[in-house]
Structure formats: C-alpha cells, structure tokens
Amino acid sequence: MATETLLEIKNLSTYFDTKDGVLKAVNDVSFNIDRGEILGIIGESSAGKTVIASSIMRLIPYPGKIINGEIMFKNENILKKSSSEMSKIRGNEIAMIFQDPMSCLNPVFTIGDQITSGIQAHKKITKKEGYLAAVKALEEVQISAPENRVNGYQHELSGGMKQRVMIALALINQPELIIADNPTTALDSTIQLQFLNLILNLRKEHNTTILYITHDFGVIAKLCDRVAVLYAGEIVEIGTVFDVLTKPKHPYTIGLINSSLSPGMERKGIKAIRGKTPDMTKLKTGCKFAERCDQKFDDCVKQNINMLETGHSDKSHKARCLLHRS
Amino acid sequence: MLAFVLKRLLYGLISLIGITFLVFSLLYLTGDPVQLMMPPDATVQEVEDARVRLGFDQPFLVQYFNFVGKLARFDLGDSLIRRVPVSELIKEYFPNTLLLATTAYLFALLVAVPAGVFAAIKRNSVFDLLISMVVLIGQAAPAYWVALMFVLFFSVQLGWFPTGGMGTFRHLVGPALSVGIFSMSRIARMARSSMLDVLRQDYIRTAKSQGISDRLIYFKFALKSAAIPIITLVGVEYAVLFGGSLIAETIFSWPGIGRLIVQSVYARDYPVVQGVVMLFACTVFLVNLIVDLLYSYLDPRIKYGKVPS
Amino acid sequence: MTANTTVTFDSFSSSTVFRTLKKISRNLKGIIGGSILVIILLLALFAPFFSPHDPYEQNLEKRLIPPSWVEGGSKNHFLGTDQLGRDLLSRIIYGSRISVIVGLSAVFIAGFIGVTLGLLAGYYQGAFGAVIMRIVDIFLSIPYILFAIAVIAAIGSGLNKLILVLALTRWAHYARITNGKVLQIKTEEYIEGAHSRGNSSWRVMTRHILPNAIPPILVLASLELAFMIIMEATLSFLGIGVSPPTATWGLMSSEGRDYLTIAWWITTFSGLAIVITVLGANLFGDWLRDNLDPRLKGV
Numbered sequence: 001m002a003t004e005t006l007l008e009i010k011n012l013s014t015y016f017d018t019k020d021g022v023l024k025a026v027n028d029v030s031f032n033i034d035r036g037e038i039l040g041i042i043g044e045s046s047a048g049k050t051v052i053a054s055s056i057m058r059l060i061p062y063p064g065k066i067i068n069g070e071i072m073f074k075n076e077n078i079l080k081k082s083s084s085e086m087s088k089i090r091g092n093e094i095a096m097i098f099q100d101p102m103s104c105l106n107p108v109f110t111i112g113d114q115i116t117s118g119i120q121a122h123k124k125i126t127k128k129e130g131y132l133a134a135v136k137a138l139e140e141v142q143i144s145a146p147e148n149r150v151n152g153y154q155h156e157l158s159g160g161m162k163q164r165v166m167i168a169l170a171l172i173n174q175p176e177l178i179i180a181d182n183p184t185t186a187l188d189s190t191i192q193l194q195f196l197n198l199i200l201n202l203r204k205e206h207n208t209t210i211l212y213i214t215h216d217f218g219v220i221a222k223l224c225d226r227v228a229v230l231y232a233g234e235i236v237e238i239g240t241v242f243d244v245l246t247k248p249k250h251p252y253t254i255g256l257i258n259s260s261l262s263p264g265m266e267r268k269g270i271k272a273i274r275g276k277t278p279d280m281t282k283l284k285t286g287c288k289f290a291e292r293c294d295q296k297f298d299d300c301v302k303q304n305i306n307m308l309e310t311g312h313s314d315k316s317h318k319a320r321c322l323l324h325r326s
Numbered sequence: 327m328l329a330f331v332l333k334r335l336l337y338g339l340i341s342l343i344g345i346t347f348l349v350f351s352l353l354y355l356t357g358d359p360v361q362l363m364m365p366p367d368a369t370v371q372e373v374e375d376a377r378v379r380l381g382f383d384q385p386f387l388v389q390y391f392n393f394v395g396k397l398a399r400f401d402l403g404d405s406l407i408r409r410v411p412v413s414e415l416i417k418e419y420f421p422n423t424l425l426l427a428t429t430a431y432l433f434a435l436l437v438a439v440p441a442g443v444f445a446a447i448k449r450n451s452v453f454d455l456l457i458s459m460v461v462l463i464g465q466a467a468p469a470y471w472v473a474l475m476f477v478l479f480f481s482v483q484l485g486w487f488p489t490g491g492m493g494t495f496r497h498l499v500g501p502a503l504s505v506g507i508f509s510m511s512r513i514a515r516m517a518r519s520s521m522l523d524v525l526r527q528d529y530i531r532t533a534k535s536q537g538i539s540d541r542l543i544y545f546k547f548a549l550k551s552a553a554i555p556i557i558t559l560v561g562v563e564y565a566v567l568f569g570g571s572l573i574a575e576t577i578f579s580w581p582g583i584g585r586l587i588v589q590s591v592y593a594r595d596y597p598v599v600q601g602v603v604m605l606f607a608c609t610v611f612l613v614n615l616i617v618d619l620l621y622s623y624l625d626p627r628i629k630y631g632k633v634p635s
Numbered sequence: 636m637t638a639n640t641t642v643t644f645d646s647f648s649s650s651t652v653f654r655t656l657k658k659i660s661r662n663l664k665g666i667i668g669g670s671i672l673v674i675i676l677l678l679a680l681f682a683p684f685f686s687p688h689d690p691y692e693q694n695l696e697k698r699l700i701p702p703s704w705v706e707g708g709s710k711n712h713f714l715g716t717d718q719l720g721r722d723l724l725s726r727i728i729y730g731s732r733i734s735v736i737v738g739l740s741a742v743f744i745a746g747f748i749g750v751t752l753g754l755l756a757g758y759y760q761g762a763f764g765a766v767i768m769r770i771v772d773i774f775l776s777i778p779y780i781l782f783a784i785a786v787i788a789a790i791g792s793g794l795n796k797l798i799l800v801l802a803l804t805r806w807a808h809y810a811r812i813t814n815g816k817v818l819q820i821k822t823e824e825y826i827e828g829a830h831s832r833g834n835s836s837w838r839v840m841t842r843h844i845l846p847n848a849i850p851p852i853l854v855l856a857s858l859e860l861a862f863m864i865i866m867e868a869t870l871s872f873l874g875i876g877v878s879p880p881t882a883t884w885g886l887m888s889s890e891g892r893d894y895l896t897i898a899w900w901i902t903t904f905s906g907l908a909i910v911i912t913v914l915g916a917n918l919f920g921d922w923l924r925d926n927l928d929p930r931l932k933g934v
Contacts, residue, residue, distance in 0.1 A: 059534055059535060083540060084540075090535055091536035091538070098532070098535075102528075103528040103529060104529055104531070105529055105532065108550050109547065117536065117542070121537045121538045121542075170535075337772075340769060341769070344770065345773055345777065348773065348777075463910065465917055466910045466911075466917060467910045468865045468869055468906065468913075470885075470888065470906075475903070477895065478896075482895070482896050565778045568781075569781055572780055573872075587781070591784055591873075594788070602781075603782070607777060607781075610776055611776060
C-alpha cells in the first residue's frame with residue numbers, strides 16, 4: 001500500500017505573549033505523519049505537546065500565536081485557511097480528544113444536544129436523527145443506558161464517563177486524523193486498555209491516522225508506530241517505536257526511559273534526570289538540554305543543533321544531538 | 327424544581343415581612359411617630375387624639391400588626407398635604423413611573439447587553455475600547471448630572487427634545503436615558519465580562535473543536551451560560567432604575583411617584599413617603615423573585631437541586 | 636524566513652523599554668485612578684492653599700461670570716462665578732472636602748458595621764448567622780436612594796446624619812462579601828491548626844481569618860467610595876443632604892440648575908468634578924480587583 005503523507009508540519013513555532021515575557025512553547029518543530037499511522041509524542045508536562053495539538057487545530061488560547069511555519073494537511077496549508085474553512089475541517093476531518101474532561105462539556109445543554117450539534121455542523125440531519133446517532137455513539141463508547149444519558153447533563157457523569165463522551169464526540173463524524181491529548185489520564189486501567197484497543201481498531205477498519213500525546217512509554221510501546229520525543233518545545237528525537245525505545249540516541253530520551261517504571265523493573269532502577277526543565281521564557285541558543293546533560297561538548301551551547309540522522313536501516317531515526325555528528 | 331420555588335417563595339416572604347418591619351420602624355427614628363403623621367400646625371390635643379385614633383398608644387407589636395393589616399387592605403393612610411388617601415395618589419402616579427422605569431430598562435437591555443456581548447466577541451478592537459470608555463464614564467456620572475447635561479445639550483442647544491413633562495415618545499427619551507445610563511453601563515460591563523469568562527471555558531473549546539460555526543457558538547452555546555449572571559444583574563438593576571427615576575422625574579417634571587416622594591419629603595408629608603417606600607420595596611421584591619425563578623429555569627443544576635440557591 | 640521573524644520578536648519584545656511600557660499599560664487603571672484619588676485628597680486637605688479665592692466670598696457685582704476662555708470671562712476666575720459672585724473653582728476645590736469627608740466616613744462606618752457582622756455571622760454560623768444574613772438580604776434589596784430619603788425625612792438632614800444614613804444604606808454589602816469570604820477561609824486547614832493550638836475564637840477571627848478576607852473588602856471599599864460620593868451629591872442636589880452655604884458639588888449643581896441656560900458652567904463643572912473623582916475611584920477599585928484576585932466576580 002503506498003504511503004501518503006497526511007499531515008506535514010514544517011518549522012512550526014508558537015509563542016505566548018505573557019506578562020512574564022514571551023513564552024516560546026513550540027520552537028521550529030517539524031514532523032510528518034502518514035495516513036494510517038499512529039505517531040506518539042512524548043515529553044514532560046510543559047514541553048509543548050498540547051500546544052502542538054492546539055496549533056494543528058488552530059485553537060490556541062490567548063495570548064498565544066503561531067509565529068511561523070506551515071501545517072500541510074492533505075497537501076493544503078491549513079494555517080492559511082479562513083475561520084469558516086477551519087470550522088469545516090474541525091470535528092470532521094481532524095478531531096481532538098482533550099486531556100481533562102471535567103469541564104469540557106457544556107453544563108447547560110444536554111449531552112445529546114452537544115453531540116447532535118457536532119454532527120449538524122457538517123451534515124444536514126434532523127434533531128431526531130441526531131439524537132439517535134448520539135445514542136449509538138454513546139453505546140459504542142460503552143456508556144450504559146445511553147437513551148437516558150442523551151437527555152441528561154454533564155454534571156450527572158463521572159470523570160471517566162465524561163471522557164468517553166468526549167471520545168464519542170471526536171469520533172462521530174469519522175475524522176481522518178485524530179489528535180488524542182493524554183486521553184486516558186482520567187480513566188482507570190481497564191478502560192485505558194479498552195480505549196487503546198478502540199484506537200487500534202479505528203486504524204484497522206477505517207485507516208484513521210492518530211497523533212497520540214502522552215507521557216507514558218508503556219502506552220507508546222503498545223500503541224504507536226513511531227514516536228517523537230519533545231523537550232523544551234523542540235523535537236529531540238524521532239523514529240520508530242522499536243528503534244527509539246531499544247536504541248535511544250538522545251541523552252534526554254535515555255534519561256526519560258530510565259526514569260520510567262516498567263513491569264519487571266525494580267524501583268531502585270529508576271534514575272531521575274538531574275536538574276529541571278528550562279524557563280520557557282528565557283531559552284538560550286544551543287541545545288536546550290545541555291545543562292542537564294552529562295555528555296555535553298562546548299559546541300553544544302554555541303549554536304542551535306539540527307536533527308541528525310542516526311539510523312542504520314532504511315527507517316529514519318533522527319536525534320538532535322552532536323553525539324551523532326558524522 | 328417545586329421544592330426550589332417553594333423555598334424561594336418562603337425566603338421572599340420572610341424578606342417582605344422584614345421590609346415592612348423596617349419601614350414601620352422608621353417611624354420611630356425621631357421618637358414620636360405621631361408627630362410625623364400629623365401636619366406641623368396640629369395642636370397638642372389633635373396629636374393626642376390622633377395617637378388614640380391611629381392606635382399609637384398600643385404596644386409596639388400590636389401597632390405593627392395593625393400596620394400590616396392596613397397594608398393588606400391597601401390602606402396607607404392619608405396625605406397630610408393633599409388630604410387624599412395615599413393609595414389614590416399612588417394609583418395616579420405609579421403607572422407613569424412604571425412606564426419610565428420599564429422604558430429605561432428596555433433601553434438598557436436592548437442596547438447594553440448586545441454592546442457588551444459584541445465587545446467581548448471583538449475583544450480589544452476599536453469597538454471594545456469605545457464601549458469600555460463609555461461604560462467608565464456612564465458609571466461615574468450622577469444621574470442628575472446626566473439629566474441636566476441632556477437638557478442643556480439636546481433640549482436647549484439643539485432643541486431636539488422637550489425639557490420636561492409627559493406626552494409623546496420624545497418626552498420619554500431624556501428621562502429614560504438619564505435614569506438608564508448608569509445601569510446600562512453596569513449591564514454592558516457585566517455582559518462583556520460574563521461573555522469573556524464563558525468564551526474562555528473548556529466547553530467552548532470543545533464546541534470549536536467540533537467545527538461548530540462561530541455564530542452558533544456565540545449565540546447559542548456561549549450566550550446561554552453568559553446570560554445567567556447578566557440576568558441576575560439585570561434584575562438587581564431594576565431596583566436601581568426605580569431609584570434613579572426619582573431624580574429624572576424631578577428634573578423633567580415627570581408626573582410619577584419619584585417626584586411625588588421628593589415633594590412629600592420637602593413638605594414633610596410622611597404618610598406619602600412611607601407608602602411610596604413600601605410600594606417600591608414590594609415591587610423590587612417581586613422583580614427579584616421573577617429573576618430568581620428565571621435563573622433557575624436557565625440553569626438546570628438548580629432545577630434539579632444540584633446547586634443550592 | 637524563519638530566522639528573521641524570530642529574531643525580530645525576540646529583540647523587540649524583550650527590550651526593557653518595551654517591557655516597561657507594557658507594564659505601565661497593564662497597570663494604567665491603577666495609575667490613573669490612584670493619581671486622581673491622590674489629587675482629590677490633596678485638594679481636600681490643602682484646599683486653602685490651592686484655592687485662588689475664598690469660596691464663601693460673595694460679590695454681587697461679579698455674578699455669573701463665564702469661564703475664562705469664553706467671551707466675557709475673566710482671568711481672575713478660571714471657571715467663572717456662580718449666582719452670588721463666588722469663584723467657582725474655589726468652591727469646587729473646597730467641595731472636595733465634603734466629598735472626601737462624607738465618602739471616607741460613610742465607607743468606614745458602613746465597612747466597620749458590615750465587616751463585623753459579616754465576620755461574626757460567618758464564624759459562628761448557625762441560627763445566629765442565618766438571622767444576620769437574612770437581615771443583610773433585606774437591606775440589600777432596598778432601593779438606596781429611597782431608603783435614604785425616607786430616613787432623612789424622619790430624622791432630618793445635616794452632615795452627620797447624612798453620613799450615618801449613607802452608612803446604614805450600604806453596610807449590607809460589606810457583610811455579604813465578608814461572610815462569603817469567611818466561610819471560604821474557614822474550610823482551609825490553617826484555621827483548624829490555629830484552633831488546635833488553643834487560640835481563642837476572638838484571636839482566630841482577628842489574627843487569622845480577617846487578614847485573609849481583607850482583599851475583596853478593600854476592592855469593595857474603593858467602589859463604595861465612588862457610590863457614596865454620588866449619593867451625597869444626589870441627596871444634596873435634592874436638598875436633603877448638606878445645606879447651603881457649604882460648598883458641596885451636589886448643592887452647587889442644584890443651585891446652578893436655575894441658571895442652567897444662562898450660566899451652564901456652574902452645574903457642568905461641579906458635576907464634572909464628581910465624574911472625575913468617581914472615575915478615579917472606580918478605576919482604582921477595578922485595578923485592585925484585577926490584581927488581588929482575578930476570580931473576584933461577586934464584588
């Protein structure tokens with residue numbers, strides 16, 4: 001099957017003009033996702049993962065702005081699209097599942113109303129048809145008594161149920177690209193497993209492309225084809241899951257893997273990375289990880305480093321590290 | 327829902343009783359309530375007769391119950407100056423005040439709420455800044471000054487509007503505007519901040535991510551939540567509008583109960599003052615009740631007893 | 636393409652001049668509002684010093700002189716004179732004294748009553764608290780001007796009575812805010828800690844709870860100041876506030892009303908003084924609210 005690049009991000013930079021200074025949340029980020037692929041993005045909390053997602057959806061909150069770059073979706077730069085054109089894409093071709101579902105649903109409208117509105121934004125259907133579709137969608141995410149739930153309100157649902165409604169909302173128009181931002185943090189582990197299976201099924205049956213954001217390597221291992229490691233707003237390593245997890249090339253990735261607990265590992269095997277993440281309003285040139293790295297050279301802080309190819313096979317495996325200078 | 331309505335009615339009733347008690351107690355502020363109820367030229371004998379006749383020789387609580395009893399029969403005593411029952415005066419002048427207050431209220435709603443909402447939607451635009459400035463000044467200018475400036479500029483200088491009296495729609499504009507400016511500013515401001523608050527919420531982000539059009543998001547999904555604090559304020563503002571009508575009526579010679587009460591204070595016609603205060607208090611109580619019930623209809627959490635009122 | 640845009644953003648937005656300007660624009664409300672209040676306070680305190688004439692000096696030959704920039708005006712009387720030949724500017728400057736005195740006193744008294752009752756109601760709760768809050772609700776629903784008028788009709792007018800009446804009309808607002816804040820603070824752990832260390836109720840209330848309830852009370856106080864000034868002016872305008880010949884902005888507007896068409900400056904400038912002062916108080920209060928706690932929506 002010929003691979004088609006569905007999403008191509010080129011030199012994306014998104015900054016926030018806060019009162020403490022300019023926060024450079026995403027710095028010159030580039031990566032591609034092929035159709036039917038599941039790409040994971042992993043990194044610590046303030047690394048910029050969610051901002052990348054918001055940038056693709058073009059839903060960046062004030063005071064953020066996309067400063068630079070191109071986002072090619074199906075070969076069109078969506079950064080150049082108008083507001084109404086974007087509305088046609090959101091919820092229809094690209095959908096997003098947000099991290100914290102607690103306040104994601106409107107408290108003064110019924111669940112059914114909100115799901116139906118999501119359908120009606122893109123298709124002409126009657127309210128009745130909408131409600132039926134909503135019931136079906138809730139069934140598919142395994143919410144019990146969906147006929148009652150559609151007429152109910154969000155305050156009647158638990159956190160896990162809210163997240164499942166959010167998932168239903170995202171999937172309802174069968175989007176080609178789904179961006180999932182830590183979608184299972186509110187769910188318990190059995191539901192997590194079900195959700196992961198759901199994702200895999202989507203790819204199998206509809207060839208849906210997934211961008212999966214998480215800070216859990218275990219999930220990456222189970223779910224993703226490729227993974228990008230994000231640090232201080234930059235991608236520091238990207239490659240297949242197998243390559244990155246078994247042969248990590250960037251010191252940050254190595255540190256991150258070492259500091260995660262996996263089954264069978266003893267607790268004392270964990271090593272935290274020394275130091276802390278840099279202040280995103282005062283980023284310096286050169287490698288952003290240099291201060292915390294035990295293997296740095298003088299050159300590391302002199303200039304910004306490009307992604308360098310480290311892979312030996314035909315599969316690309318890049319790292320932003322001078323250790324792999326050829 | 328029923329439980330909520332009943333509870334609210336009960337609270338309201340208690341408040342109403344409290345208000346009547348308060349108004350009644352006002353009589354005692356100077357020591358001898360009978361003096362207040364008699365014209366200043368009354369003889370000592372007339373005062374003593376009145377004391378017995380009006381029941382002021384009874385214990386306090388008995389007097390209070392008599393008062394409430396009379397209230398229930400709409401007996402508010404007689405005007406000292408005009409020698410007619412206070413209730414007659416009220417019947418004559420109250421509708422005019424109602425007209426004025428309601429017009430000002432409608433002005434406020436139809437102008438202020440959309441202005442505030444649009445300022446929020448077009449945040450930091452020229453429109454937004456303009457509205458913000460007008461709102462600032464509107465809240466700083468006393469109603470009487472606005473009224474007088476209106477008269478000076480629009481009536482005297484430009485001659486577009488009459489300087490007083492009641493009659494045509496033109497007569498209504500000046501008073502309604504003066505009464506309304508303060509409230510309009512507050513309402514516009516609240517509408518703006520309420521809308522901004524709602525637009526910041528996660529659930530609006532969800533709606534946007536679903537691809538729902540901006541128009542629908544603003545006018546259906548955001549507005550319903552934003553409306554709740556706006557309505558609360560709007561209910562409160564009705565009371566302010568009523569109070570403001572006092573000034574406007576005085577300046578524009580509008581024949582309403584605001585002007586009535588001011589005249590009565592000058593003339594020391596206390597029964598009228600007391601009667602009008604009671605009327606106002608009851609009207610405000612009613613409006614607040616309606617607002618609360620509307621509020622509960624809009625916010626399902628209250629309807630289903632999830633959020634204590 | 637990339638390099639240029641990022642460099643421009645960087646150097647521009649991190650230059651100190653730009654950042655200082657930004658800081659000023661963010662705090663503009665507080666700066667302007669605070670300055671206005673300080674100026675008014677200075678005018679009130681040092682009125683004799685700033686005022687070019689004696690505000691009570693009547694000169695019937697110099698009645699109704701227009702402001703100096705209008706034809707017929709005089710450089711001697713910058714804002715003109717009133718119907719008794721008194722210099723308008725001086726009267727306005729002295730008028731600030733009344734506004735400041737009445738405003739601050741009424742706010743202080745109302746605040747004292749309201750905060751105390753709110754604190755007690757919130758701390759002890761129970762039936763006692765419920766009764767107090769019911770009374771608060773009643774006072775909150777009474778139209779202010781009306782209530783003031785009714786009380787003044789009963790007890791008569793005058794400066795002291797005016798201040799008392801104003802305080803009586805507004806204390807409930809302080810009580811409501813204080814009560815709400817106290818209830819919120821009570822749930823926090825350090826209060827339990829204070830109790831377990833054997834502090835008496837009184838101590839807990841004043842040393843631990845009250846200081847944390849201050850911020851919203853301060854915001855309310857500045858907004859209330861604005862309200863009191865308008866109220867005093869309105870009541871004086873109606874003739875039931877402060878009596879002549881005291882120079883108060885409200886009274887001046889009322890006196891000027893009879894001459895509105897021939898001497899617009901009396902009413903206009905006395906009213907303008909109020910607008911500017913109240914604007915200052917509102918701006919300052921807003922700034923306080925923005926900076927003390929962005930979630931103060933109930934105030």
